[in-house]
Amino acid sequence: MSRVLVVNSGSSSLKYAVVESDSGSMIADGIVERIGDDGGVPDHAAALQVVFDELADDMAGLVAVGHRVVHGGPDLYRPALVDDALIAKLEALSPLAPLHNPPALLGIEVARKALPDLPHVAVFDTAFFHDLPPAAATYAIDRDIAAQWNIRRYGFHGTSHQFVSERAAEFLGVPLDSLRQIVLHLGNGASASAIAGGRPVDTSMGLTPMEGLVMGTRSGDIDPGIITYLSRTAEMSVEDIESMLNRRSGMLGLGGEIDFRVLHQRIESGDPAAQLAYEVYIHRLRKYIGAYLAVLGSADVITFTAGVGENDAAVRRDALSGMSALGVELDEELNAERSKGARRISAESSSTTVLVVPTDEELAIARACVSVVTELG
Numbered sequence: 001m002s003r004v005l006v007v008n009s010g011s012s013s014l015k016y017a018v019v020e021s022d023s024g025s026m027i028a029d030g031i032v033e034r035i036g037d038d039g040g041v042p043d044h045a046a047a048l049q050v051v052f053d054e055l056a057d058d059m060a061g062l063v064a065v066g067h068r069v070v071h072g073g074p075d076l077y078r079p080a081l082v083d084d085a086l087i088a089k090l091e092a093l094s095p096l097a098p099l100h101n102p103p104a105l106l107g108i109e110v111a112r113k114a115l116p117d118l119p120h121v122a123v124f125d126t127a128f129f130h131d132l133p134p135a136a137a138t139y140a141i142d143r144d145i146a147a148q149w150n151i152r153r154y155g156f157h158g159t160s161h162q163f164v165s166e167r168a169a170e171f172l173g174v175p176l177d178s179l180r181q182i183v184l185h186l187g188n189g190a191s192a193s194a195i196a197g198g199r200p201v202d203t204s205m206g207l208t209p210m211e212g213l214v215m216g217t218r219s220g221d222i223d224p225g226i227i228t229y230l231s232r233t234a235e236m237s238v239e240d241i242e243s244m245l246n247r248r249s250g251m252l253g254l255g256g257e258i259d260f261r262v263l264h265q266r267i268e269s270g271d272p273a274a275q276l277a278y279e280v281y282i283h284r285l286r287k288y289i290g291a292y293l294a295v296l297g298s299a300d301v302i303t304f305t306a307g308v309g310e311n312d313a314a315v316r317r318d319a320l321s322g323m324s325a326l327g328v329e330l331d332e333e334l335n336a337e338r339s340k341g342a343r344r345i346s347a348e349s350s351s352t353t354v355l356v357v358p359t360d361e362e363l364a365i366a367r368a369c370v371s372v373v374t375e376l377g
């Protein structure tokens, strides 16, 4: 009675999963890529048909469809039943997230047409950070302009930061509200958060998912002067600059590669660009860890999650090396081990516990969906 289809619709890909939200088991998952490309499917409706064909019998007994929506803007943060009014609100938000929300809307629209009898629920990636303290959420820019254009730090990957911080508390057998945590979500997109007592205190992404850590293809923090300089002097258009910062920066822009497995191989073979990319990545990560240790006073737990965080022992080691004076010490052997579940990787002597906790955004979205559907009766 809890089977949910979770859809994460991007501009050229559609990720999907069927999740049994009670047991937490993943029945099926996959991705349809190259939507609108030569050799791919023509559009999102066709992509969804591919999903239905793949899922076949796994579609039986669905109770809801959950949609990941990147940006909820200032007002949308609780998981919400999709109706025409919500679609209109999401359309109005598109300028805030032009790269992410329009494809999500497209996904919602084709899925609603294809599965009209099921409730569809939107779950927002910004939701968890809705209650960031004003000091962390506010940019120090002209306050009237900020208010007029809804400019604030929204934060993203919220579903993951919330899920992982709750799992960390569960794993440690400690009440969530007693913990000061730093969560490092390091995937192709990457973000850090500081969480006290289950509430977000700061996070590295801002108005858009471009701020903060160095990512697969995004720059993370840059001097905003770079944008005006490129616009004025290099005569790059706003679209060119945005595309460069989102798609051709980060590890790809510096090291020519986003996959850390390949990047490490290139470093091994003496590639200086890959080496510098890695050093910039680690340097930025360490700055955020230090900043959040200061914001929180100290951390009871630091947790690594997502593709790089869960799998790359070298990144975890280099992110935390030399921090014993700050109370953070890894156990090299535990760090080098691999396992599927949550695990501790800190030394016994470390006053901060360091964990690896696999994220499961699909499960979190499925659970949010079921709670909305249950409330509806």
Ligand code: AMP
Residues within 6 Å of the ligand: 186, 187, 188, 189, 216, 258, 259, 260, 261, 306, 307, 308, 311, 312
């Ligand atoms: P995500 O966005 O969470 O799916 O993370 C994807 C990224 O995780 C990939 O681009 C890789 O850089 C990284 N990744 C996945 N598996 C490994 C691994 N075994 N070792 C190092 N990095 C990995």
